[in-house]
Amino acid sequence: MTLFTAEGLIRAHRRWVDRGICDVAGVVRGAYWRWLLTQGGALGSLTNPLNDSRGCGAVMRAAPIGLSPLNDPFALGCEIGAITHVHPTGCLASGALALFPGGR
Secondary structure, eight states, X not given: OHHHHHHHHHHHHHHHHHXXXXXXXHHHHHHHXXXXXXXXXXXXXXXXXXXXXXXXXXXXXXXXXXXXXXXXXXXXXXXHHTTTOOSHHHHHHHHHHHHSTTOO
């Protein structure tokens, strides 16, 4: 899913450059839908939690978010993390890693 996160961020950046508008998390969500087609299941969000997952899956794919020049990396990391891991320990950890991808 890290690769699908990076792919979504690249698409979001292109959309921003080409059109000047972009819902980054929405574009990454689209990339996750493409991933989901290979898995089966559903995606959630901060406002539509589908689970109470507190696992490490969200943080494992958060590093590319910190490299994106779009939006606040912490907020975006939390929002993208909540697509699959809405529990605070899952999505907040994703936001923290996105904010400091190099461990600064």
